[in-house]
Amino acid sequence: MKELWKPTTTHNGRQARAWLLRTIREFFYQRQVLEVDTPILSHGTVTDVHLAAFSCRFDHSVTGAPQTLYLQTSPEYAMKRLLCAQSGPIYQIIKAFRHEGAGRWHNPEFTMLEWYRPGFDHHQLMDEMDALLQETLKTSSAQRFTYQEVFVQYLNLDPLIATDAQVARCVAEQGIDMVGELPDRDSQLQLLFSIAIEPNIGQQNPCFVYSFPASQAALARLNSQDPRVADRFEVYFKGAELANGFYELAEPGEQRQRFMQDNALRAQHGLPQLPLDEHFLAALESGLPECSGVALGIDRLLMLMLDAQHIEEVINFPVHRA
Amino acid sequence: MANFSTNEFKAGLKIMLDGEPCNILENEYVKPGKGQAFNRVKIRKLISGKVLEKTFRSGESFEGADVLDTELAYLYSDGEFYHFMNNETFEQIAADEKAVGDNKKWLVENDECTLTLWNGTPITVTPPNFVELEITETDPGLKGDTAGTGGKPATLTTGAVVRVPLFVQTGEVIKVDTRTGEYVSRVQK
Structure with missing residues (x-):
């Protein structure tokens, strides 16, 4: 117990973090992307059924009534409000919080880099992400595959046309012994991706996977040519999921509908309903410029730079010592 | 008995699964940024002794095993x-x-x-890692055969059969490693 006051990092690791933050700031300064600052506490939160936010009580609200505030899981809504206010290209390095367990790649409090590029589609943003990764990880240029391509290559399963029964059979064929049932097709695809695809891609250089199924669009727009898929991408490197980006959904009606679908799904899972971020929805009403945005886990990027085996090696005081 | 969520899974925790008490040997948390989280767990079923790899949906709860x-x-x-x-x-x-x-x-x-x-x-x-048992029956070793040909079988008082060196004789007490079933040494009475 006596040792718990000590950081879990080395001096070398702390220097690497400082270098990384300086390099990122220089990268965006050169590209004239503005650093911004948005709140960690918000009245609204993410409705995604698989994300859980910390909440706390605020006793001094203007109405006098106790108010629930949420620690943000990503600065996405606030940054989009800035974009709606004509901020132009912006980035932020911020603490994000997720109410979930700690693990090799997870700490409930972590550092996120998020940036938005008006006028970029997701392919242009992938180009910029690739440049940043090459500069920080000293890798060669990343590979790019569609979600469909990696499923066909590693599992011989086409996720866009396979029947639910074929997806379920694929899970069984992978020798995945589930306790209980998976609630839906997307969960099965996510399990297959995590276990049978992620360990095989991006081993030498980072790998971008894009065109996720429309049912996993999150806040991405649907593809204009093929509405079965969304303009969403993820970055994988050496078994880690590093970043998630969207060609952003700008249509306020569809955004509200997706939030409400999330809440309906939460009800099915017996999870509480969550308040929609009305400031964010109002900002979309006023008009979000065409843009792409992406969030990258700084701690994971550091792990990969340092060849660390556990996130605790790059976070001074992980949650059990916090 | 208390219930345990997958968040509490760790090596040594004992839970009920399919009506059988199980010991968790390893637990790995798998969480896509957007999507269902899983726990990939290696467990030993305590009655059959079987070791299995199971995948759990994170957040589910299981009855602890007493x-x-x-x-x-x-x-x-x-x-x-x-x-x-x-x-x-x-x-x-x-x-x-x-x-x-x-x-x-x-x-x-x-x-x-x-x-x-x-x-x-x-x-x-x-049983303890080492037990001492008397040999009830073994062939008399052939004189001069010291080449260490892998020894000879010896039956112990409990019925266990263990390979022993040729010089070990009926009536002697030997020390055996119960984890491997192998002869360790003779025991002086």
Whole structure:
């Protein structure tokens, strides 16, 4: 117990973090992307059924009534409000919080880099992400595959046309012994991706996977040519999921509908309903410029730079010592 | 018994699965940024002894298994049950053939064994790592044969058969490693 006051990092690791933050700031300064600052506490939160936010009580609200505030899981809504206010290209390095367990790649409090590029589609943003990764990880240029391509290559399963029964059979064929049932097709695809695809891609250089199924669009727009898929991408490197980006959904009606679908799904899972971020929805009403945005886990990027085996090696005081 | 969420899974936690108490050996948390989280868990089923890889949906809860290990001295077998005693409380517990299994050949009177109890009933009996047993029968070693040809079989008082060096004779007491079933040394009486 006596040792718990000590950081879990080395001096070398702390220097690497400082270098990384300086390099990122220089990268965006050169590209004239503005650093911004948005709140960690918000009245609204993410409705995604698989994300859980910390909440706390605020006793001094203007109405006098106790108010629930949420620690943000990503600065996405606030940054989009800035974009709606004509901020132009912006980035932020911020603490994000997720109410979930700690693990090799997870700490409930972590550092996120998020940036938005008006006028970029997701392919242009992938180009910029690739440049940043090459500069920080000293890798060669990343590979790019569609979600469909990696499923066909590693599992011989086409996720866009396979029947639910074929997806379920694929899970069984992978020798995945589930306790209980998976609630839906997307969960099965996510399990297959995590276990049978992620360990095989991006081993030498980072790998971008894009065109996720429309049912996993999150806040991405649907593809204009093929509405079965969304303009969403993820970055994988050496078994880690590093970043998630969207060609952003700008249509306020569809955004509200997706939030409400999330809440309906939460009800099915017996999870509480969550308040929609009305400031964010109002900002979309006023008009979000065409843009792409992406969030990258700084701690994971550091792990990969340092060849660390556990996130605790790059976070001074992980949650059990916090 | 309390329920345990997958968030509380860690090595050594005992939970009920398919009606059987299980010991968690390893737990890995898998969480896509957007999507369902999973726990990939290696477990040992405590009755069958089987080790399995299971995948759990994170956030689900499972009943804890009321399993505890206790050190008890072996007393005797009545042919159906094997009787053990707590040397401090003198409380006696009987284990059935199924719980003792193959380990019955290592049961030596007064040796402290580890009994794993589930809801108070023994489900496994683990003998000490080393036991001392007398040889009841083995071929007399051929004189001059010291080449160490892998030894010869020797039957012990409990019926266990162990390979011993050629110089070891009937009537001698030997030390055996119960985990491997291998001869360790002779014991001076």
